[in-house]
Amino acid sequence: MGKITGVSPFAPSVLVKLPPIEGVAFATAEAGIRYKKRTDLLLAVLDEGTSVAGVLTQSKTASAPVLLCRKNLKKGSARALVVNSGNANAFTGKRGREAVDITVEHAVEAVGCKPHDVFVASTGVIGEPLDAAKFAHLLADLAESVEADAFEAAARAIMTTDTYPKLATRKAVIGGTEVTINGFCKGAGMIAPDMATMLCFIFTDAAVPADVLQDLVGAHVKTTFNCMTVDGDTSTSDTCLVFATGSAAERGQKPVTKAKSKKLKPFSDALHDLMRDLAIQVAKDGEGLSKFVTFEVEGAKSWEAARAIALACANSPILKTAIAGEDPNWGRVVMAVGKSGQAADRDKLTIWFGPHCVARDGERAPDYDESTAAAYMKNREIVIRIAVGVGKASATVWTCDLTHDYVSINADYRS
Amino acid sequence: MGKITGVSPFAPSVLVKLPPIEGVAFATAEAGIRYKKRTDLLLAVLDEGTSVAGVLTQSKTASAPVLLCRKNLKKGSARALVVNSGNANAFTGKRGREAVDITVEHAVEAVGCKPHDVFVASTGVIGEPLDAAKFAHLLADLAESVEADAFEAAARAIMTTDTYPKLATRKAVIGGTEVTINGFCKGAGMIAPDMATMLCFIFTDAAVPADVLQDLVGAHVKTTFNCMTVDGDTSTSDTCLVFATGSAAERGQKPVTKAKSKKLKPFSDALHDLMRDLAIQVAKDGEGLSKFVTFEVEGAKSWEAARAIALACANSPILKTAIAGEDPNWGRVVMAVGKSGQAADRDKLTIWFGPHCVARDGERAPDYDESTAAAYMKNREIVIRIAVGVGKASATVWTCDLTHDYVSINADYRS
Numbered sequence: 063m064g065k066i067t068g069v070s071p072f073a074p075s076v077l078v079k080l081p082p083i084e085g086v087a088f089a090t091a092e093a094g095i096r097y098k099k100r101t102d103l104l105l106a107v108l109d110e111g112t113s114v115a116g117v118l119t120q121s122k123t124a125s126a127p128v129l130l131c132r133k134n135l136k137k138g139s140a141r142a143l144v145v146n147s148g149n150a151n152a153f154t155g156k157r158g159r160e161a162v163d164i165t166v167e168h169a170v171e172a173v174g175c176k177p178h179d180v181f182v183a184s185t186g187v188i189g190e191p192l193d194a195a196k197f198a199h200l201l202a203d204l205a206e207s208v209e210a211d212a213f214e215a216a217a218r219a220i221m222t223t224d225t226y227p228k229l230a231t232r233k234a235v236i237g238g239t240e241v242t243i244n245g246f247c248k249g250a251g252m253i254a255p256d257m258a259t260m261l262c263f264i265f266t267d268a269a270v271p272a273d274v275l276q277d278l279v280g281a282h283v284k285t286t287f288n289c290m291t292v293d294g295d296t297s298t299s300d301t302c303l304v305f306a307t308g309s310a311a312e313r314g315q316k317p318v319t320k321a322k323s324k325k326l327k328p329f330s331d332a333l334h335d336l337m338r339d340l341a342i343q344v345a346k347d348g349e350g351l352s353k354f355v356t357f358e359v360e361g362a363k364s365w366e367a368a369r370a371i372a373l374a375c376a377n378s379p380i381l382k383t384a385i386a387g388e389d390p391n392w393g394r395v396v397m398a399v400g401k402s403g404q405a406a407d408r409d410k411l412t413i414w415f416g417p418h419c420v421a422r423d424g425e426r427a428p429d430y431d432e433s434t435a436a437a438y439m440k441n442r443e444i445v446i447r448i449a450v451g452v453g454k455a456s457a458t459v460w461t462c463d464l465t466h467d468y469v470s471i472n473a474d475y476r477s
Numbered sequence: 478m479g480k481i482t483g484v485s486p487f488a489p490s491v492l493v494k495l496p497p498i499e500g501v502a503f504a505t506a507e508a509g510i511r512y513k514k515r516t517d518l519l520l521a522v523l524d525e526g527t528s529v530a531g532v533l534t535q536s537k538t539a540s541a542p543v544l545l546c547r548k549n550l551k552k553g554s555a556r557a558l559v560v561n562s563g564n565a566n567a568f569t570g571k572r573g574r575e576a577v578d579i580t581v582e583h584a585v586e587a588v589g590c591k592p593h594d595v596f597v598a599s600t601g602v603i604g605e606p607l608d609a610a611k612f613a614h615l616l617a618d619l620a621e622s623v624e625a626d627a628f629e630a631a632a633r634a635i636m637t638t639d640t641y642p643k644l645a646t647r648k649a650v651i652g653g654t655e656v657t658i659n660g661f662c663k664g665a666g667m668i669a670p671d672m673a674t675m676l677c678f679i680f681t682d683a684a685v686p687a688d689v690l691q692d693l694v695g696a697h698v699k700t701t702f703n704c705m706t707v708d709g710d711t712s713t714s715d716t717c718l719v720f721a722t723g724s725a726a727e728r729g730q731k732p733v734t735k736a737k738s739k740k741l742k743p744f745s746d747a748l749h750d751l752m753r754d755l756a757i758q759v760a761k762d763g764e765g766l767s768k769f770v771t772f773e774v775e776g777a778k779s780w781e782a783a784r785a786i787a788l789a790c791a792n793s794p795i796l797k798t799a800i801a802g803e804d805p806n807w808g809r810v811v812m813a814v815g816k817s818g819q820a821a822d823r824d825k826l827t828i829w830f831g832p833h834c835v836a837r838d839g840e841r842a843p844d845y846d847e848s849t850a851a852a853y854m855k856n857r858e859i860v861i862r863i864a865v866g867v868g869k870a871s872a873t874v875w876t877c878d879l880t881h882d883y884v885s886i887n888a889d890y891r892s
Contacts, residue, residue: 120818121812121815121816122815122817122819122820122823123811123812123814124815124823153808153823153826153839153840153841154840154841155824155839155840156840158840188812189836189841191841379794379879379883383884384888386888388888389888392604393568393604396567396603396604397536399538400536400537400713402537403537404537405537408537408539408568411568423570425568425569425571425572425573425606464794465884466881466884468794468798468884469798469879469883469884470881472802473799473801
């Protein structure tokens with residue numbers, strides 16, 4: 063780990079408490095994979111009948127665990143999730159696949175399930191062989207000691223350069239029955255769309271078939287994790303899995319068969335809201351950040367175009383460093399809009415920094431006042447709104463600034 | 478200007494001396510547009526009969542001077558070039574266009590030419606109205622005092638955050654007659670393809686018609702300036718213009734009519750070599766850099782794919798900071814290849830840091846030695862070669878590392 067000079071200014075003073083979910087239990091261990099004196103291994107055990115859906119990295123150099131998840135998602139059922147931190151088991155060739163195989167074998171034995179019910183995720187250094195022998199033997203004991211009320215411990219075991227665990231919980235009602243959705247995730251650097259989260263695990267007691275769950279998570283990832291970026295660097299390991307134990311059916315939850323059914327809308331909305339919450343928490347723990355930044359683009363030709371413009375801003379090193387320097391350098395917003403390649407009418411372009419219009423109709427706003435804009439930049443949360451004047455679509459992207467601490471953390475990550 | 482902690486380690490101890498070119502003369506002035514006590518205004522006067530070609534930024538928010546150049550390039554003739562530093566005259570609306578008009582008017586009068594023979598370029602802060610009245614009146618005096626032997630002074634007048642002027646010269650023979658090509662350029666931040674250079678001006682005494690010159694510069698920009706990046710941020714002002722006075726015709730140079738003619742090949746090669754030289758000089762003066770980095774990608778499906786993979790590496794903040802930290806973190810190269818979206822065979826991927834193979838066939842090289850790789854990273858010039866194993870095409874991209882000084886310079890650019 064690099065020289066982390068402190069925790070994110072957005073680290074919550076009190077962590078949200080996640081209620082237990084029937085059919086989900088966790089155990090963690092200190093396997094010493096890379097880190098010392100902290101947990102780095104997580105086992106989640108899921109009741110029989112748990113459905114699963116997920117979205118995985120689009121990277122062409124995806125990790126061995128990602129390939130396993132991609133395969134097992136096709137079956138749609140889950141009984142065990144094994145996650146390690148400290149080593150991504152990415153670009154580890156044949157040995158990487160063997161490490162996954164060994165992990166699955168031990169999980170199958172520990173939990174008593176089929177191989178296709180096991181999901182594996184790894185996060186940490188890329189290219190270092192992962193020695194599964196270091197931790198696979200621990201899974202049997204872990205399976206004996208799982209607890210339902212252990213979401214925070216689970217979230218802590220999967221952290222890498224994160225400065226706080228990211229947790230969220232929501233309630234929703236499906237046809238008269240209340241269900242719970244809990245989620246946690248990790249990620250601080252090498253964070254960009256195409257599954258932006260690195261690792262995110264969501265659990266619910268709702269009874270939702272895998273194909274319906276897949277429709278929901280597939281749609282919601284687009285406007286949550288894939289609208290968040292720290293450094294534009296897409297990880298080899300990005301994984302977002304949603305597990306639905308279905309225990310709410312025993313409490314009377316009626317079956318659902320379609321993602322678009324009216325009955326499922328409150329659940330879908332709550333799931334979206336939870337994913338958005340977690341995505342924002344990742345941006346708020348971006349490596350070395352001092353500010354959380356929201357780019358809101360409107361007046362674009364399509365949602366895709368609006369998102370592309372917002373991402374061009376959110377991934378611009380020269381704009382992100384200006385924000386770190388509390389410089390209201392809106393000229394760099396103009397640059398980023400221009401380089402996005404998306405349609406924009408330069409002579410209608412209007413930009414706001416918070417409530418202050420800094421540029422209107424293609425030039426500096428007539429009443430622009432540098433000191434007002436500079437004062438706004440002292441805020442810890444910055445909202446930059448951009449109207450591009452060619453259509454009606456809008457999109458929002460969350461990110462953070464680019465600071466000296468980002469350089470410090472990443473210049474020395476492995477040393 | 479930001480806190481620049483020093484000059485680039487690649488600043489030449491002795492600047493290359495550019496010989497005069499018949500038909501080209503320069504004058505510079507301290508107009509006080511933004512900087513104090515340094516030149517910030519350049520006038521180049523070109524003999525009658527000078528042809529011109531060029532490539533301009535693809536930005537959707539291109540500056541007013543870029544729009545003028547785009548229009549005047551269609552006529553293909555040039556008599557005057559006016560460049561100012563300190564203000565980009567970009568995103569300045571109607572006033573921006575007026576500033577260009579005023580500049581052209583004064584240049585027409587000073588040089589005695591047609592409006593379409595005047596080319597204008599501006600570089601510096603975006604969004605600040607440029608007051609042409611500050612300098613347009615100086616052009617008449619400048620036109621009286623132009624000198625042929627003034628390339629270095631010209632290059633200095635157009636600098637912004639550059640720590641040294643970038644100059645290059647080549648000789649070539651066209652059908653038995655020797656011609657000279659001189660060029661200079663500026664650029665240190667907000668540098669990325671789609672004309673990467675910000676501003677580059679090239680002058681030759683060769684007699685080459687505008688359409689032939691356009692074919693050459695269009696082709697050569699692709700593999701020179703557009704294969705160079707500092708921060709992935711495409712400027713609103715990128716301009717590369719080539720002026721050919723044709724005075725070599727008086728010394729017997731035979732006319733040329735086709736870019737592909739055999740007679741023109743030595744000239745074309747020399748022009749390419751000069752553009753490559755200048756592009757590398759820009760990367761070597763990247764804001765805050767400590768290392769110059771070359772990414773060589775081979776085994777790709779096409780040149781475009783190879784370039785896209787090399788650029789994904791060269792624009793990755795997390796990889797560039799690792800290089801700044803002298804960390805041989807080749808896992809981040811794997812990540813960047815993966816995020817490029819281009820075809821690559823993960824299990825054939827092979828990576829070299831200088832002469833050292835660090836990864837072979839999709840995993841860490843069997844004889845990988847961390848201390849050897851770490852020792853290599855102490856070099857000031859780093860070459861990273863990547864074989865992606867799916868084809869025969871290759872491409873090279875030049876960049877620099879991402880350091881604390883980049884953050885310092887850009888956090889405080891306007892303060």
